[in-house]
Structure formats: C-alpha cells, structure tokens
Amino acid sequence: MIGEGLQSTNQRRHSFVQDHVEVGFFTDPSVCIGCKACEVACKEWNQVPDDGFIWSGNSYDNTGHLGASTWRHVMFLEQDRAKGNQIAGPMSLDQDPFRWIFLSDVCKHCEDAGCLEACPTGSIVRTEVGSVLVQNDVCNGCGYCVVSCPFGVIDRRPEPLPDAGGAFKCTFCYDRQKSGLVPACAKVCPTESIVFGRLDDLRARASERVQQLQKSGYTDAQLYDPTETSVRGIHAFFLILGEPEAYGLPPKPQIPTIYLKSAWTAAFATAIASIIATLVAFAFFS
Amino acid sequence: MTSNSPSEKRLEELREQAWKEGVVPGKGVDVAGGPIPRKPGYYGQPVVRPPVWTWEIPLYFFFGGMAGMSAVIASGAVIFHHVDLARMAMWIASIAGAILSPVLLIMDLGRPHLFLNMLRVFKHRSAMSMGAWILSAFGACAVPGLITLELHAHQIFSGTLDQLLRFAAGIFIFGAAIFGTLLATYTGVLIGVTAIPAWFLHRTLLPIHFGTAGLGSAAALLELLGHRIPALNFIGFYAASVESALLIWLSIDKHGVADRAIHEHGSGWLIRIGEILTGPLALVLRFLGLVPFAAVSFLIGALVSRIGWIAVGKVSGSDPEAVFAAERY
Numbered sequence: 001m002i003g004e005g006l007q008s009t010n011q012r013r014h015s016f017v018q019d020h021v022e023v024g025f026f027t028d029p030s031v032c033i034g035c036k037a038c039e040v041a042c043k044e045w046n047q048v049p050d051d052g053f054i055w056s057g058n059s060y061d062n063t064g065h066l067g068a069s070t071w072r073h074v075m076f077l078e079q080d081r082a083k084g085n086q087i088a089g090p091m092s093l094d095q096d097p098f099r100w101i102f103l104s105d106v107c108k109h110c111e112d113a114g115c116l117e118a119c120p121t122g123s124i125v126r127t128e129v130g131s132v133l134v135q136n137d138v139c140n141g142c143g144y145c146v147v148s149c150p151f152g153v154i155d156r157r158p159e160p161l162p163d164a165g166g167a168f169k170c171t172f173c174y175d176r177q178k179s180g181l182v183p184a185c186a187k188v189c190p191t192e193s194i195v196f197g198r199l200d201d202l203r204a205r206a207s208e209r210v211q212q213l214q215k216s217g218y219t220d221a222q223l224y225d226p227t228e229t230s231v232r233g234i235h236a237f238f239l240i241l242g243e244p245e246a247y248g249l250p251p252k253p254q255i256p257t258i259y260l261k262s263a264w265t266a267a268f269a270t271a272i273a274s275i276i277a278t279l280v281a282f283a284f285f286s
Numbered sequence: 287m288t289s290n291s292p293s294e295k296r297l298e299e300l301r302e303q304a305w306k307e308g309v310v311p312g313k314g315v316d317v318a319g320g321p322i323p324r325k326p327g328y329y330g331q332p333v334v335r336p337p338v339w340t341w342e343i344p345l346y347f348f349f350g351g352m353a354g355m356s357a358v359i360a361s362g363a364v365i366f367h368h369v370d371l372a373r374m375a376m377w378i379a380s381i382a383g384a385i386l387s388p389v390l391l392i393m394d395l396g397r398p399h400l401f402l403n404m405l406r407v408f409k410h411r412s413a414m415s416m417g418a419w420i421l422s423a424f425g426a427c428a429v430p431g432l433i434t435l436e437l438h439a440h441q442i443f444s445g446t447l448d449q450l451l452r453f454a455a456g457i458f459i460f461g462a463a464i465f466g467t468l469l470a471t472y473t474g475v476l477i478g479v480t481a482i483p484a485w486f487l488h489r490t491l492l493p494i495h496f497g498t499a500g501l502g503s504a505a506a507l508l509e510l511l512g513h514r515i516p517a518l519n520f521i522g523f524y525a526a527s528v529e530s531a532l533l534i535w536l537s538i539d540k541h542g543v544a545d546r547a548i549h550e551h552g553s554g555w556l557i558r559i560g561e562i563l564t565g566p567l568a569l570v571l572r573f574l575g576l577v578p579f580a581a582v583s584f585l586i587g588a589l590v591s592r593i594g595w596i597a598v599g600k601v602s603g604s605d606p607e608a609v610f611a612a613e614r615y
Contacts, residue, residue, distance in 0.1 A: 058329040065331045075328060114481060120415035121400075122407035140403045141396020143338040144414040147480040147603065152335040156396050165396025245610055248328030252613040256479045256486060257411050263475040263489040270474075270497035271467030277501070277524045278358050282366040285516035 009197035010187060013180040022130035022199040023177070025186065025236035026206045027104050030213055030221070032193035034074055034102035038185035039063060042072040045184035046171065049161040059100075065248070066105055068157035071170040072185050077101040077246060085217035101241055104185070104194055105248075107132070107153045107170035109235035111227075114255045115169075118148035123167075130199065130235055131172035141165040150231060150253035172235075199235060209239060230255045327606030334481045336603030337596065342394035344592040346387055347473045350421070351500025351588070352507060353383025354466030357428055359504055359521070361463040364456060369439055371513050372459070376432040378507060379462060383469065384425035391421070413476040420472055424465040431458030470500035477599060483612035484545040484602035485595075491532060491539070492595070498528040499564055499588040506581035514577060522572055522580060529587075530565035544612035547602035553594060560591025 006012060016023050042048065051069040056062050059076035066073050083099035113132045116124045123138035124145060134145075134154070145154050145167050154169040173183035181187070186196035195202060206223050213221040224244050225237035231253045244251050308324045327333055337343075360375035392401045404418035434455035438448060474496040478489030485492070502525025505518045536557070540549065547553050564587035571580035602608050 056329070061329070065328075067335075077328070117409075118412050118414060118480075120407070120409065120412050120418055121403040122409070123403070138400075138403055138406070139397070140400035142404070142414055143394075143396065144412070144476075146335045147337050147477075147482055147485075147599065150334060150481045152333055152481075152603075155335055156338045167396075245327055245606075248331050248333050248606065250333055250609055250613060254481075254613075256481050259479045259486050259489045260411065260413070260475070263413075263478040263493060266490040267468070267471035267475050267493035267497065270471045270494045274355060274358055274467055274470070274497055274501045275463070277521060278362040279365070281517040281520040281524070282362040282368070285520045286366055286368070 008192065009201075010182055010189065010192055010195060012182075014177075014182070015180055016198070017128050017174075017178045017180075020128045022235070023172075023197065024109070024130075024199040024202045025106060025183070026195045026197075026202040026239070027106070027236065028193050028195070028206075028209060028239045029101050029103035029241065030209075030218065030239065031191045032074070032102040032104060033191055034060065034076060034100075035190060036063075036074045037188045037190060038072045038104050038194055039070075039074060041184040041188040042170075045173065045176070046071065048168075049157075066107070066151075066153045066155075066169070068155040068168040069161060071106065071168075073105045075101075075103045075105055075247060077103070079242065079246065081220075081242070083218070083241065084213070099241075102193075103238060103240065103247060104189075105238075106185070106236050107172075108151055108231075108237070109170075109172060110150075110253075110255070111232040111234065112230060112255045112257075114148040114150055114231075114257070115145035115154050115167075117255065117257045118144045120144060127172070127174055129172070129174075129177060131174065132169075133171055133174050134167055134169060136163060136166050136168070139166040141167065143167070148256050150250055150255065152248075170236075202237075206237060206239060213239070224249055226251075226253050229253055230258045327610070330606060332604045333606045333609040334483075334603050336600045337482070338396075339394060339596060339599075341593075342390040344589070344596045346390040346394070347496060347592040347595075348503070348589045349382040349390065350387045350473060351470040351496055351592075352503040353379045353381075353387060353428070354424060354469030354471075355497070355501040355504040356382070356508070357424070357431070357459065357462035357466035358501065359508065359518070360431075361459045362517070364435075364459055366517075368515070368517075369435075371508065371515070371518075373432075373435055373439055374508060374511055374513060375504070376428065376435055376459065376462075378504065379424075379428040379466065380432045383421070383462075383466070384429050387421060387469075388425065413472060413479050417469075417472050417476055420465055420468045424462060424469045427458050427461035427465055431455060431462050434458060467497065471497035477595065480599075481609075482599045482603045483541075483605075483608040484547040484598045487541050487545050487612060488536070488539070488548070491535060494528070495532050495591070498525050498532075499584075499591065501525050502529065502564060502568070502584045503588045506584045509577055509581045510585075519572065519577060522568070522577070522584065526565060526569040526572060526580070526584065529561060530569055533561040533565045536561065542611060544608050544614070545602065546608065547598045547605065551601050553597035553601045556590055556594030556597055560587045560589075560594050563587025564591060 061076040082097040186194045227233035356375045356379040360372045363372035409415040438451045471493040474493030478492045505521040568580045568584040
C-alpha cells in the first residue's frame with residue numbers, strides 16, 4: 001500500500017508459491033493514472049510480441065482489448081457523469097459532467113475457470129497460488145479455451161508472431177512468483193492501482209476501499225468480483241465506478257460447463273433416436 | 287496554424303457533428319461517438335472472444351457427422367443382411383471418419399505437430415477432450431470393421447476363420463455405430479458448451495441438429511451412390527422431418543438481441559438456407575419421389591448449416607450486446 005514503501009506487498013519478496021497461499025490482484029481505477037507502465041512491464045518481462053500498432057481513436061487506448069499478445073490492457077473510459085463530488089463544467093455541478101476513468105484489465109484467474117475446464121491437452125493448469133497457467137509447450141492450439149472464457153481473455157496467437165499457434169494469456173508472472181518476486185505489472189505500478197497480495201487480504205482491503213470511496217461521494221463505486229455466479233469469484237478483481245458493461249465486463253459471467261448436462265442429454269437422446277430410426281427403417285421398409 | 291485554416295475548419299465541423307449526432311463516421315475520424323462513446327460495452331469491443339476456427343471445422347462437423355451415422359446405417363444393414371449396403375456405409379465411415387476428419391482437425395490446430403497431446407488426458411468435462419477420444423475410438427472400430435467385413439464379404443478365408451471374421455466385423459461395426467452416434471452429436475455439445483451467446487442458448491438444439499443432419503447426409507450419400515432402397519428413404523424422411531421441426535423450433539425459440547446472429551446478418555441467412563435445404567425442401571422432394579434431388583438438397587443443406595453455425599459463433603462472439611443480453615437467460 002502507498003506509504004508502506006519497501007514493506008508494501010507490491011515490493012517485498014514473498015514465498016506464496018512455496019507456502020501454497022492463494023494470491024490475487026486488486027485493481028483500483030480511482031487511483032490509476034493511465035500511464036500504461038503495467039502494459040509495458042508485462043511485455044518486457046514476459047517477452048510478449050507486439051499486438052499491432054494502430055490508432056483506435058478510442059480515447060488514449062490504442063491497445064484495444066486483452067488477447068494472445070496483450071496480457072495487461074489499460075482501459076480509458078469517457079463518460080458523461082461526474083466522478084465523485086467532482087465539479088464539472090464551467091457553471092455548476094449538473095452542467096456538462098464528464099469523467100475519465102482508467103482501469104488496467106487482466107486475466108481474472110477464475111475460481112472455476114472456463115479455459116481450464118475446456119483444455120483437452122491438460123496444458124492449462126491451476127498453480128499453487130490459485131492462478132490459471134497455460135503451459136506453452138503442451139498447448140497444441142485447438143482454440144477451445146478461446147470460446148470457453150466468459151471474459152474473452154485468452155486467445156490463439158496468429159502467424160507470424162513468435163510461438164504462433166498456441167493459446168496465451170496472463171501467467172500471473174508465475175516464473176517471478178516462484179522466485180519470490182511480485183508480478184511485473186504490480187511491481188511497476190506507480191500509484192499502486194494494481195495491488196498484489198494474499199487473496200483474503202485483498203478482498204478485505206477492496207471492500208474497505210469501496211466503502212471509503214462511497215463515503216467520499218463516489219456513490220457508484222462497487223466491487224467487480226462475481227462470486228454469486230458459476231465462476232465463483234475471480235482472483236484478479238476490480239473496483240469499478242458505474243456498471244460493469246461499460247468496462248466490457250460481463251455482469252454475470254458463467255463457466256460454460258454448466259451447460260454440459262443439457263447439451264449431453266440432447267446428444268444422447270439424438271443418438272438413441274437415430275439408432276431406433278435406423279432399426280425401424282430396416283425392419284419395416286425392406 | 288491559424289484558426290480559419292481549412293483543416294481547423296474541418297475539425298470544427300467534426301466537433302459540431304460529434305456533439306449533434308454522437309458519432310462521426312468516416313475513415314480516420316471514427317472517434318466512437320465524438321466526445322462521449324455511444325457504442326455498446328467498452329467502445330464496442332467484443333466481451334467474449336469469437337472462435338478462431340477456420341473452414342476446416344465446419345467441414346469436419348459435416349464429414350464427422352456423416353461418418354458416424356454411416357456406421358449406424360451399416361450396423362442396421364448388417365443386422366438385416368444388406369451386405370453391400372453395409373460395405374459401402376463402412377467405406378464412407380472409414381474414409382470420412384478415420385481419414386478426412388482427423389486430417390481436418392489436425393489442420394485446424396495452431397500447432398499441428400502436437401496433435402497427439404489431445405490424448406494426453408481424459409477430461410469428461412471438456413467436450414473437446416471427449417471428442418478427441420470419441421473420434422479415436424470411432425477410427426479404431428470403423429477401420430478394422432471395414433477390413434473384417436470386406437474379408438468376410440470376399441470369402442478370402444473359409445471355415446472357422448471366416449466365422450471369426452464375421453463375428454469380429456459385427457463387434458467392430460456395432461462399436462463404430464455406438465461411437466458414431468456420439469461422433470455425430472458431440473460436435474453440438476462442443477459448440478453449445480461455450481461462452482458464445484448464440485451457441486449456448488441453443489445447446490439442446492445443436493446436438494439434435496448435428497446428429498440428425500449426420501444421419502440424413504449418410505443416408506443421402508448412400509442413395510446417391512446407388513442404394514435406392516426404402517429403408518434409406520425412410521431415414522431420409524425421418525431426418526428431413528426432424529430438421530423441419532428444428533427449423534420451426536429455431537424460429538419460435540428466439541432470444542432477441544442475445545441470439546440475433548442466427549436471425550440477422552449473413553450468418554442468419556446461412557442458417558436459414560441450410561435449414562430449408564435439409565428440412566422442408568428435402569421433405570417435399572422426397573414426397574414427390576425425387577429422391578436424388580432430396581439427397582443432394584440435404585447434403586448441401588447439412589454443409590451450409592455447419593458453415594452457418596460457425597459463422598454465427600463469429601458474429602455472436604464479436605457482439606458485446608449479445609453477451610450482456612444473454613446473461614438474462
């Protein structure tokens with residue numbers, strides 16, 4: 001936390017992997033300054049190739065969305081609403097309100113992860129710290145995790161980029177964590193908008209922060225952590241101002257495996273019906 | 287630059303237009319709603335990711351479905367002593383199911399040389415993993431089934447060995463039929479159990495449609511290859527009737543914005559054309575006795591609708607509003 005200096009969980013060494021402690025990210029847009037240092041640090045440490053150089057015209061966001069070569073993505077929201085008790089416009093509170101919100105998006109590392117369940121090679125695994133990791137050397141690029149992620153995070157890297165064909169997403173800097181280091185994005189975040197730490201600590205800290213913000217006039221501050229849905233909560237949760245849709249976050253994300261029962265039931269019924277139809281055809285029409 | 291230079295004036299015009307209409311269209315100036323973005327979600331960006339699958343996958347759905355259900359027809363033919371039909375059906379099952387299907391699947395992989403990793407684990411909660419195992423088991427039954435059946439049909443061996451071959455052929459063909467029904471239907475589960483709204487909203491329809499389209503295409507191909515027997519015609523009637531019912535189901539079971547990819551855009555037309563060709567048109571042609579035309583109609587429809595369902599996934603997965611709307615269901 002700011003003011004803790006080297007004792008902040010973003011800076012000090014840890015042994016979470018060795019101790020099997022569940023860790024997480026808490027990302028707070030109310031202190032984000034949109035510097036994109038997290039995007040850069042992520043790219044540098046993980047040697048992620050470029051994801052295209054385009055001018056999107058969407059505020060200062062030329063990254064677009066998370067993908068195979070974008071593991072951190074700073075969103076720039078422009079909304080015609082006041083931010084907290086902000087006095088907007090030249091004349092009064094109501095006139096011409098405007099707010100700019102920055103939020104660093106990342107893989108959510110779901111408690112029940114759609115990509116992990118879908119992976120047919122066992123390439124996607126759960127680590128000791130509760131994060132979801134793609135083992136690049138095992139992935140054969142079938143693409144099923146891509147359509148199974150309720151957040152649209154994971155993607156297959158296209159040719160001619162290095163390691164093309166495999167599925168990629170945030171690794172939660174598993175390599176760094178094994179050595180007791182903090183994920184690169186959290187390490188560099190200058191305002192500690194991205195906080196890394198023990199999951200239970202972060203959850204407590206996040207709800208405290210929401211209350212604090214609401215008291216100071218940010219009435220639409222809320223925590224985005226879908227614990228009520230089949231995803232059963234995420235390890236990288238966000239404080240958001242306003243509704244999740246504006247951030248491209250699904251309000252009620254579901255893990256696709258909840259649809260297995262009805263789909264397989266229909267499949268088995270069709271299988272049996274086809275066998276019966278064939279037997280009837282040969283028995284009565286030949 | 288002075289304030290009355292042409293470019294400055296143009297900028298002023300763009301600002302004006304942005305304030306008035308919320309959007310300034312045109313190349314290079316699509317600033318997503320001028321001052322305030324008006325696109326759904328976050329600048330209209332997709333919330334879930336559309337499938338990365340290319341043309342191989344719909345073709346695989348088509349051939350896999352046909353192969354699987356060919357084995358079912360083959361076992362029916364074996365039971366009721368239509369040996370020639372059984373042989374032809376097993377040839378289709380083997381070529382489409384044990385050669386074409388794996389080749390198409392491997393071609394679609396991002397890293398084809400790692401295709402064997404599919405058999406590294408057995409995950410019953412992953413339809414992709416189940417599919418890999420079903421396809422392997424199907425191939426392992428269909429090819430020996432074909433070989434033993436051919437050896438038996440050509441009387442290569444005699445006496446006990448021939449009896450043994452006959453028995454083995456029966457076992458393999460029934461095995462192929464069981465895995466074949468799963469091969470034809472699991473593809474519906476595969477795309478139904480995803481985060482793509484237009485797919486998961488129709489997760490019960492998809493396996494029925496894919497399985498029945500597989501059965502109908504197997505019968506249609508066998509008819510076109512010269513087996514014009516009433517039994518196959520009955521199967522053709524059955525498949526076309528089920529497909530007609532599914533067409534009605536699909537037009538009633540609408541979810542508005544959430545599954546609009548099925549009813550709008552080019553993807554919607556592919557679904558409609560596919561369903562009409564496999565459903566009502568094939569049915570009418572069969573009633574008129576135009577069996578070869580019905581068979582061709584069904585085969586084309588089955589292929590078009592598979593292409594359509596993948597196209598639907600791409601459209602629906604790129605549509606943030608569909609994802610938000612689907613969460614109500």
